[in-house]
Amino acid sequence: MNVRTLCLAILSFGESTGYEIKKQSVDGKFSYFVDASFGSIYPALARLEADGLVTSRQEIQPGKPPRKIYAITDAGQAALVEALSEPPGRDIFRSEFLLIAMCAKSLPQHVVTGAIEARIQAIEEEVEQLRHVVAELDDEAAIWTAQYGVTCKAQALANLRETRADLEKLAGSRLSNTNANAAE
Amino acid sequence: MNVRTLCLAILSFGESTGYEIKKQSVDGKFSYFVDASFGSIYPALARLEADGLVTSRQEIQPGKPPRKIYAITDAGQAALVEALSEPPGRDIFRSEFLLIAMCAKSLPQHVVTGAIEARIQAIEEEVEQLRHVVAELDDEAAIWTAQYGVTCKAQALANLRETRADLEKLAGSRLSNTNANAAE
DNA sequence: TCAAACATGTATCGGTTCGATATATGGACG
DNA sequence: CGTCCATATATCGAACCGATACATGTTTGA
Structure with a gap:
């Protein structure tokens, strides 16, 4: 389960920013079975955009840092289904x-x-x-x-x-x- | 839980080789809550030896590749206790x-x-x-x-x-x- | 019968990912 | 009124995984 697939999965529930993806994977509905850091999310999003699997638009809000909002494309949706259709790897538990x-x-x-x-x-x-x-x-x-x-x-x-x-x-x-x- | 601590923990149950440590963390008694690959175990053992936390001796067996058997030292045992005495990190579950x-x-x-x-x-x-x-x-x-x-x-x-x-x-x-x- | 697969064993390499940090700004709190 | 926290993007070094290379003996099966 690489971070690119994870980003696609989260984006398939609606558009989002890198920051929000991180939050979803730490506090939100994905929190208890995935984990990802900024160090992997931002490069993953950049590569997904280069591959045409997601698009981004910038939202400039006065007095706040601009948000880069990502949305999944049809090709991205197809890639997600393809990735999830392969036999899933073993669950990982570390304690x-x-x-x-x-x-x-x-x-x-x-x-x-x-x-x-x-x-x-x-x-x-x-x-x-x-x-x-x-x-x-x-x-x-x-x-x-x-x-x-x-x-x-x-x-x-x-x-x-x-x-x-x-x-x-x-x-x-x-x-x-x-x-x-x-x-x- | 870094791999060095894991190696110390496994070695605290008895001397072992890198290969056996990997097996213990995949099939053995540590299998379901830790995981480590050769790519992390061998460098970890080398560094532990350099730091004096483990010792190694080579067992040459005719017609077989030589085994490098590692054993924990007193300093290693102390380092293990020290590492495990710190508040443990969260359990990780990925699915x-x-x-x-x-x-x-x-x-x-x-x-x-x-x-x-x-x-x-x-x-x-x-x-x-x-x-x-x-x-x-x-x-x-x-x-x-x-x-x-x-x-x-x-x-x-x-x-x-x-x-x-x-x-x-x-x-x-x-x-x-x-x-x-x-x-x- | 003999090749293929597998188990033992050490070791490295590329790519992925983590954890910490830098940068910028607004609001909350004492 | 300074310090901490939330929002937000981004990068860097260290750690780590997965695959692979190498060497050899045993088991398996067409």
Whole structure:
């Protein structure tokens, strides 16, 4: 899932600026399963325009930086469908928290407990924010997607709450002197 | 979670080669929440060795390419604890499948159905493989982590099975002529 | 039977992407 | 009244992925 396809997908829901595309992929309806930085979005948009898959027009507003509004073309729409029609790649999941969990035995208890609590709070916020997104959506497919995310995240949170004590019990059981010094 | 920390974490469970580290992060007990390629592992190991956080010895076996076996040092163990003691970054989840789900209305039904079925099969395989991993583990923290993954994945699979029909109903409802041509 | 495919193993290279930063301006907040 | 935050575009270095090259032994199958 390269950034060009992502931009096309977001633009297929309506015209937008580079800044708004970034926001959509961080806070908006695409937020929980994609991610993109300015460093990849702006070059991607430039290349899409050069390839004729999007068009841009400049909106000059007095006293504000001008907005460069991008819109998808018919060729872009076709390219999007073509890209999404190929067998999708595997989902990617990366978790620093689970790396900490793996190494729990070598870590001081407070580090493990702190990581669990941070993780719980992070999921809570994500669920809360996704519920917000769901409430404001009108596209049924987008609602399905966000709702699926809410359900999965809420379950992951419940699992963590139920089993966290088992992990915390293990924390520090392989803690060496060397670690004790480094920890604080 | 940079690759250097990942290498240290894997090496903290025992000495290993670059090739085996890659395998652990793709098939093994770290497989479902980390990922690293040779292009990042080998340079990372070289730098870790230069920094004195790991050591290496060459094992020459007749009729086979020599193995370069890395082991973590005390300094490396301390650096690992230090790195994992910092507040963990957010979990990252990326899904090409969910991007397809988002765009379901613009896609032909067979594409959406195909993506769902591919996704179901992929999760089934992942759960199956993780169960295998759990069965062969002895470290309790590693078992906790893998078990957490099994539970979450199994729930995500159940959710998908329960709601897939709703998504499939939406497929193609915004399908334009342009798309119809591009799809096949 | 013998080639093709695959597993082990190290390593590099091009292209993509991240994270931080620069630049510019208006509004909010204490 | 200065500092921070939101809007907005854009670039740069570092990190990283995916593919590939190389070398060799084993397994698989037409």
